[in-house]
Amino acid sequence: MESYTFITGASSGIGQGTAKLLSETRNLLLHGRDLERLEETRRQCAAHGHNVQLFPYDFQEISTLRDDLTAFLTEKGIRVGEFLHFAGMTEVLPISKTKYSVGLKVMNVNYFSATEIISTLLKKRVNGDALHNIVLIGSMAPVIGIACQPHYGSSKGAIHTLTLSLARELAPAVRVNCISPGTFNTRILQTPFFSPDKDWKSISLIPCSGVEDVAKAARFLLSEDSHYITGQILFVDGGERFLGGGLP
Ligand SMILES: NC(=O)c1ccc[n+]([C@@H]2O[C@H](COP(=O)([O-])OP(=O)(O)OC[C@H]3O[C@@H](n4cnc5c(N)ncnc54)[C@H](OP(=O)(O)O)[C@@H]3O)[C@@H](O)[C@H]2O)c1
Structure with missing residues (x-):
């Protein structure tokens, strides 16, 4: 069975940029919700001749994710060696206006989808022993605080903690x-x-090239050059967090 790199949130932004970079050397399993934009990512990734499969899914449907992913991987005969979780959403509101139901969506999309997928990928009958590298996406929010995104910031704090917990486990x-x-x-x-x-490019200490700055960091974390690195929260922010972040 061929090994794939599974990237969530590949229909847009950081996930799409990372998919493009990794497509040079890897078979990709790309996730997104918007099928049109996901197909566009596939088109951009196809040039290098590696396989590209699509897994469209709305992570708000969290209760069925394990079973659906298991069925998908089994049917396609895919093993996932590397998992990058870039899907994410936010809600921007003062705490007094937030709703529990929306907070739950943010936690499901940003955090619980990662735990559900990782749990599935660790099942021997689904994925053998293929999984060997996980890259999650956090934020500056858990270390500097960002106003009016309490659920988003908390979901990213949960991702930081999950990184440490899983690195040990x-x-x-x-x-x-x-x-x-x-x-x-x-x-x-x-x-x-x-x-x-x-x-937005002017708010860091070092000029930003674009989403490829994150993509290159992801490629490093997947590579042998980082074989002695685990449990790290790597800020790819050009020093923005020292300025307090560009957001409110
Ligand atoms: N941009 C920043 O400044 C920044 C800073 C820190 C952290 N991050 C994190 O980086 C990650 C990527 O964000 P981005 O900046 O690239 O934003 P983006 O362009 O909006 O991409 C977000 C991705 O998440 C997917 N997504 C959103 N809601 C979803 C849902 N309900 N179910 C499944 N997938 C869903 C989107 O899929 P569809 O478009 O197909 O719906 C898209 O692929 C996020 O986790 C974000 O929190 C971003």
């Missing part, structure tokens, strides 16, 4: 690390709250 067979990006001007920021006209 799964060593030495699986390395587990987390990339915590600074502000990148992707679809997740496309709400009036985030001032679409703002020059």
Whole structure:
């Protein structure tokens, strides 16, 4: 069976940029919700001749995710060696206006989808012993605090903690690390709250190239060059967190 790199959130932004970079050397299993944009990522990734499979899924449907992913992998005969969890959503509201039901969606998409997928990929009957590397995506929010995104910040804090917990539990067979990006001007920021006209590139200490800065960090964490690194929260933010973050 051929080994695949599974990337969630590959229909857009950071996940799409990382898929493009990794497609040079890997078979990819790409997740997203929007099928049109996911197909566009597949088109961009196909040039290098490796296999690209699609797994469209809304992670709000969390209760069926394990069974559906198991059925998908079994039917396609796919084994996943590397898992990168980039799917994410936010809700921008003061705490007094938040709703439990929306908070639950944020936790399901950002956090519980990762635990459900990892749990599935560790099942021998589903994935053998193939899984050996996990890269999760966090945020500056758990270390500097970001106003008006209490559920988002908490979900990313949970991801940071999950990274440490799994790095201990799964060593030495699986390395587990987390990339915590600074502000990148992707679809997740496309709400009036985030001032679409703002020059987000100017808010760090080091100029940003774009989502490829995260993609290259992900490629390093998957590579042999990082074989002695696990349980790290790697801030890819050009020093933005020292300035307090660009967000409110
Ligand atoms: N951009 C930043 O400044 C920044 C900073 C720190 C951390 N991050 C994190 O980086 C990750 C990628 O974000 P991005 O900046 O690339 O934003 P993005 O362009 O909005 O991408 C978000 C991805 O998550 C997927 N997604 C959203 N809701 C989903 C749902 N209910 N079920 C399944 N998938 C869903 C989207 O799929 P569809 O588009 O197909 O719906 C898309 O592929 C997120 O976890 C985000 O929290 C971003």
